[in-house]
Amino acid sequence: MGNCCSIQIGFENFLLRGWVCVVGHANYVCKLKQTLPTLSAALQELRAQRNDMQREVDVAEQRLLKPFEQVQLWLSKAETMITKAEKLIEDSPRQMNNLCLGSCASKNFLSSYKFGKNITKMLQEINDHVSKGAFKKVAESRPSASVVVRPEEQPIGLESTIEKVWHCIVDKDVGIIGLYGLGGVGKTTLLTQINNKFSTTADKFDVVIWALVSKDYNVEKIQDKMGGNIGFRDTSWKSKSVDEKAVDIYGVLRNKRFVVLLDDLWERVDLNKVGIPKPSQENGSKLIFTARSLEVCGEMEARKRIKVECLEPEKAWELFQAKVGDETLNSHPNIWKLAEHVVERCGGLPLALITIGRAMACKTTPMEWKYAIEMLKRSTLPKMKNEVFPLLKFSYDNLPNATMKFCLQYCCLYRDDYRIPRKELVEHWFCEGLLNEFDRFSEAQMQGDHIINSLLNACLLERAGEDYVKMHDVIREMALWIACELEVKENNFFVKAGAQLLEEPDAKTWEGAKRMSIMSNQMKVLRETPKCPNLRTLFLRENNLQVISDGFFHFMPHLTVLNLSRNYGLEELPKGISQLISLECLDLSSTGIRELPIELKSLTKLKMLDLSNMLFVGKMKIPRQLISSFSKLQIFKLRPLINRDYPDEEEDNVLNGVNENLIKELRCLQHLNVLSIPPIKSVFALERFLSFNLFRCSIETLELEEFRDSNVFNILCLENMARLEKLCFKDCASMEEIKIEKLLSSVSSNINYISQFHTLSHVIIDGCGKLTDTTWLIFVPNLRFLSISWCFKMEEILSEGKLGEVADKVGIPYPKPFLKLEMLKLCVLPELKSIYWDVLPFPFLKHFCVWGDCSKLKKLPLNSDSAKGNHITIEGRKDWWDEVEWENETTRDNFIPSLRFPSY
Template sequence: MGDMLANIAVNAASDYYNLETKMQNLKRKLELLNCQEADVVARLGEEECLPGKRRKHVVQYWLSEVVSKQKEFESLEADVNQNRRAWRVSLAKRADKMFEEVTILTDQGAFSEGVVLAVSETIKEKFVTAEWKGQGFKEKFHGVWTYLLGNEVSIIGIYGMGGVGKTTLAQCIYNELKNENLFYGNIFWFTVSQDLNIYKLQNDIGKALNLDLSDEDDEHKRAAKLGWALERRKKFVLILDDVWNSFPYQKIGISPSHAEYEFKMIVISRSLEVCLKMECQECLKVDILSDEEAWELFMNKHSNGKELPPKVKEIAREVVKECAGLPLAIVTMAGSLRGVVDIREWRDALEELKESCVGQDDMENKVFPILLWSFNRLRDPILKSCFLYCSLYPEDFRINRYELIQNFISEEMMERRTSRQAYFDQGHKILNKLVNVCLLETWGGEHVKMHDLIRDMALKITKDKWMVKAGLQLKEIPKEQEWKEDLDKVSLMRNNINNIWSVASPKCPKLSTLLLNFFPLKSIPDSFFLHMRGLHVLNLSNTLIEYLPNSISGLEELNALLLGGCQRLKFVPPLENLKALKELDLSYTGIKEIPRGVESLTNLKCLDTIRSCIRKIPTGILQGLSLQRLSLPTRMRIPIDEVAGLKQLEEFYGKFHSMHDFNIFIKSRPSDGKLNFFHILVGKDIIYEKKLFFQRFEVKRVTFGKDSLKKGKRGKDEIMLPRNVDFLMFDRCGLCSCLFDDIQGLNSATELKTCSVYEEGIVCILRMSLEMEQPMVEEEQQSSLMPLYYLEDLNLQKLPNFIGLIRWEVAPAVAPLPRGLFSHLRKLLVVQCGKIKKLLPRSLVQNLHNLNELIVGSCAKLEEIIGDEESDGGFSAESNTVITLPRLKILDLRDLPELEIIYKGTIICDSIKKIHMERITKVRKVPFSLPPLAVTAMKEDEGGWWDSLEWEQPSANRVL
């Protein structure tokens, strides 16, 4: 007993005297948590701009817990600062408890699946591959598939010469694994490339596993963390594409001989030797095509299998023979000759091809003349130059279309246009042509990519005038002798170069483009640019540079100065001499003031300062400019008169602190033009606004923040929405009843696709009242509710007074729903809506023929998902009929304690893929008529609840 009392006394004394130390430790731990929160919110902001990407509920819960802990710490710190001795022991215990809780949140933030960077799997990433599949391809596919499903082989090698179709085969396997939902969906694809970089590969794998490795530099510790994260997956497939050199799997956290999980590995290489060194247990060679397979592939790509005239067909077969069975050559040739009908042109193509291939006996070398021939057939010099520009990026790099077209504009490579929208339209047209002739590949819709053999061909064309060493992990800048006087473009992007002092002053008077972005460059000698007076584009973005040399001021022909992401940058020299400058990017920098001389840059079209440290733009800076794109920091008080005066503005990103200023800006837009791209915040308080990521690409978003729509001294401001807005968010902005009643101007948002509402006062989206009794012409009704006809994504969260999408103030028979309402809706999410009892009226369901996802969670009083319409007068109808949801894939129901009925009748839904019911114990019937073996159902079984469920098919629960 005495020992126990002594221990208690010792612990109390420790708490008393160590309170300050504990608070310091807690503060450091909380700072780490805040950094994680910032990373999560930034990534979510980026992902949520993409179609089908929305945060999971668990992400929102984690973020709310972080905010709660921040407030709790402030309260604790205030109590500690009062310095009352009697409280010290209890305060120390509070600090200990909070330290444990913050540690748990930090661990979740760093490692937990489904928390950090979790986005819903609305759209599973898949590769766009050739629809044509020959017999040899099918045999190889079957061979790999058999090994994947079997237990004897874990590591499979796919090898063959460049351009033979190895990656296409693996992409089809990847897609099929995703389709079949095998390995719990844990299918990961990584491109390794010729210059193996273990550090980058570790980062790529970590990112795919939602594992942050940024705070760890030791290669072995990083590998251990990867191993831990992979082990938690239990079952997974890793596909490593374009492997040129072998490396130990232990470096990415895998020990094949001692793995305690089920995994499969596919290694894709040009070399059988590499596959064997990578411990592949089975190696499959992808061979060139037979004559008939080659012809079939050519015809499929050239004319979708349609017959050619007999004489043309004879020449076309000779053309295909010159491709020697190599799929890349065949596809590229077919693309180049697509649409050619004149037999004389076919004969000329064959003659050119034969001449270019003379003396090329080696199969892999033979493809280069064919690719070069396809390049030469472009004819248009603009197409050629834009194609070659893509080779400035690293091998296997996915190039964002928006960024690429922006570079085309900066380089003045395209035909002159009067607006940015016209330039982007022209840029997309160019990229589409290059994709159509198979010189570029489409990647995920928003990106393009060069096949490495095609890139090699492009680099051969430009080798005398360009120096391209992008993504080679160089630690030193190229030697002085490599900087030739007639160089036109130099790309050193994405290397590990810290400084460039070893090359003091390269003599490159003709150099027009210098890309030094994405590497840890810290400083540049003042003499470096002395002999680069012809420079048009200088890209130093995402480096560690702090000061730009004064010699920048002498680059009088510079069109674009790109410094975005240079967070340590504090100083930019005066720019008044750069009269040709059209683009200045200072976003995400440490710059505190607009550089001197910007007001005199009359040719400036783009000024980006978002997330910089600039707090004020001096009066008069903007009014003399003809800006087409402008982004401003959210903390800045926008000079509304000057911004409203920018009549040529086509892109705007920033925050208006009042609805009044926002309306002035919208009204200032010329009647004959509109903002093409924008991301605008309105209001003084927006959740996570300090960390909000502004998507740099083609978005049209408006967010209304706290109290921004409330009635002020001047009365309630009219809401002027851009007609082309496609994403609206209402965040505690002061709405108090019905969304369409409160926002009178909402019917003007005719292109609205996504609407998110976080609003305490909202009761419903649409009100069906006595006014609806009067007959209305259908066209008028549709016009007044236009956004609800074309809305695709509706997110309703934290709405304590919300009772339903539709509120009937009269019987539904008196005021029936307009035909086609919500007919384009693809996703409906309803979370934390405490009053709602019935989610969807049955008459509305017949309009939901495009609904893909229905997600409902934490609605304490919800009783029915699909129910009868009801009015205040008690109107009710029978509900035992069959309804159809032809495109519904995901039904996700969680934390609905009062839910008893999904639907009283039967729901026919052949498309359903996933039913998730969690913490739902009163439901007794699942009303879906399901396709056989089509559903993955996740269940939480409480007291035999699962077995007690009634299904339309009696054996469904056992099958699932």
């Protein structure tokens, strides 16, 4: 009985549990009509939350933030849930059709039961997921810079420049850095190295952005290139306006520490229009760009401007060797030496070295290399014409006008590596009519200087010392290629400068030429009578000319510039020179001519006559009334002048060489702008010469030599020399003081005489044994070059006591001296103790030389700030350097890298 009772109770429990189970399963079916709308509502809420969060993540990524992994996981799960829920809702009509008996039963109970259960489960999952999606932040700042590493070649010779740029990057004061240089010099390679270096450094920049700008600069193109770097990739953003894109880019970058690299700028890029916040010390961001012109660096307000130079010979060879390969270089014993000649022709320009190196990689015979060298000389090597010249021509094409382009071509008339005097170049341009903005040379010189500076800034010319420029070999070849091939109809250049010619070119060669240069050859005689109906320029300088036939100049009716300088064996001009009725520039400097022919009178258009450095000083004759016949003459160079111009004059004349008759003739030249005179040797001669306003206003260089009639020189006697640039005191053994008498006597007028010497930039004092100081230099505000030598009693350059006296009497403080000084040379000044009694900034000083006995000069007006940027080079003997006293060891150590010991 007990067993039966037990069995019965167990069965009842089973039925009860089964009933509950059936009822629960039935609920999945019965409540289906209610749960489906609830699920739809929950799905709508999940979608909205997903969309909102995805937008937050997108904005964060555009702002270069990194989304949290939990957020990414939530979004991923939400996406999966939405897909499943949408599928359930999509299947719901079919399941609802199975319901019957008031939706409490189903024609297919099992199917409806499973569907209802999935609906309930999905609803619960969605509710749980929505509750977990309440994130305070969706992203964080990225731990390191976002850099797209660019393909690169191993740089050769750029290492020091890379370090220089990187030094500017870590300098908080430098926000904008401009890298400029010749086309093909390696600027893009350098910028690529900088870009990739950010990927391996710990510098905390949020993003590094690269954009190629190029010649066809367009704001929108730059924006699109930048946009891809900061998350703006969809087509809808690209369809926005320039202003809208600028706002978006600015919104991303304004709170970030960024680096923007812009490659190949040809003109100013307006950062505001692009949307780039201006880098500053506050935001710590950087803008680094490359350009071919220094002017672009200025327009972009670059805080630091770094010129990318051509390679030094050793590095140039290393690059060329890497491209040619040792197998080729060693394939014949003679090739190595020939390859060195090729490298030399490339002038250290990486583009030329790489291009020619690759072209020669399979040339294994000496004849092939000799041919390549010859083609390089003629600017006809195919690789240069097809790959190198066109790239360089972009810089030429970008010059603002035809005049500047032709002025560049004009430089090709000088031979390779020639140091072209700036003034000579401007003088020739003026006589050629290229500087047509002005009629007077003194004004045209400003235009000429502007053109030269523009060509320098465009890296199409190079500085070669203070007063000289030169053309890079490859630039010269490019310019000749343009002049002789592309623009032959306009200019028709014929250039055989430095070609080792023993005889003049064939007469037929001259017929079509407009500009001709056969300078720096070995011609002795010009025998031909060439017919040159179009010739305007003829360079015959630096030959061995001894004879020019009388008929040589007969058929050159339009010749404007004739340069015969540095033909020391040329003693006579042919009478036929009278046929050059269009001649405006005649350069006879450094020739052996003994007499100017009277036939020169027919050269009525002459604007420039250069008779300086004539070989036969005391024997050359100038016919009377010849000089005065050149009524249009603006430039007349006479120094060093001969003693006896006129045969009947006494030797002891007022200017030790310039007699009264010649002075009278010079005074007739109403257009005279530039007059070069010999050293003046007495106060009387100086006063006599300066009594003529025309002379005062036309002298640029004045030498006072061997003054013996005065021990005091009043510098203000020169105050009205409007063009004085260079002043020399030489061997004035009796001169004890150079003073400013007028200034000291004009107490009531309170006049500052600094402006009276604003053109003076060069001062040389040599062999003035009694001078004790040069305090007057305080009133030369634009002094750039100062040389003082062999002054045995010189104690101070600037005297504190004398300057104090000037300030007290005049009632005005004296200015800081040497603010524009670039070079200071001191030589054999055994008593010199002081340059200046206080520290000076020397913002432009580049070279400071102390030579010979200057043993008492133990204190220099320098401190650690004077060496900032390490731009000063100090040259001096080691024994002097060891005795210099510094304010502290740190200052001394700062200048050690600047020190150079002379090689002698």
